[in-house]
Amino acid sequence: MKIWAERPAANDVEAVVRHYFDLVRAGKMPEAGKLVDHTSARHVLKALWSGSVGASTDVDPVHDEWEHDLSWLGELGLGSFAWGETGSHLYVEITYREEVIDVALGFWVKPVDAGWAVSGPSTLW
Numbered sequence: 521m522k523i524w525a526e527r528p529a530a531n532d533v534e535a536v537v538r539h540y541f542d543l544v545r546a547g548k549m550p551e552a553g554k555l556v557d558h559t560s561a562r563h564v565l566k567a568l569w570s571g572s573v574g575a576s577t578d579v580d581p582v583h584d585e586w587e588h589d590l591s592w593l594g595e596l597g598l599g600s601f602a603w604g605e606t607g608s609h610l611y612v613e614i615t616y617r618e619e620v621i622d623v624a625l626g627f628w629v630k631p632v633d634a635g636w637a638v639s640g641p642s643t644l645w
Contacts, residue, residue: 521556521557522536525636530610536556537610540556545593558640571622571623572621574586595616599614609628610627612624623644625644
């Protein structure tokens with residue numbers, strides 16, 4: 521997990537979020553989880569799948585297929601970044617095949633024992 525001695529600048533946080541998302545798209549969830557004070561990788565994957573591939577098909581997947589065949593992650597992208605009023609929360613739109621989906625990822629900057637870290641993501645519908 522990236523730790524800053526002082527509260528990080530917005531561009532530093534956004535760089536961590538971009539790197540996190542690049543690792544997720546590559547299916548490297550354990551590595552992505554090491555960049556942030558991380559929530560459940562399974563929760564993030566399921567939300568992204570439900571908001572993208574799952575929302576664009578009427579066919580239910582084979583039980584947990586989305587978790588084992590991660591090829592669909594390559595069709596996701598980052599949309600707009602938006603910071604909350606306090607400057608502690610960052611929300612990023614997610615795209616699937618270049619269309620914004622109904623799931624966004626939320627990250628926040630929080631104090632930890634050694635300084636400051638990025639936490640998340642939360643999934644927002």
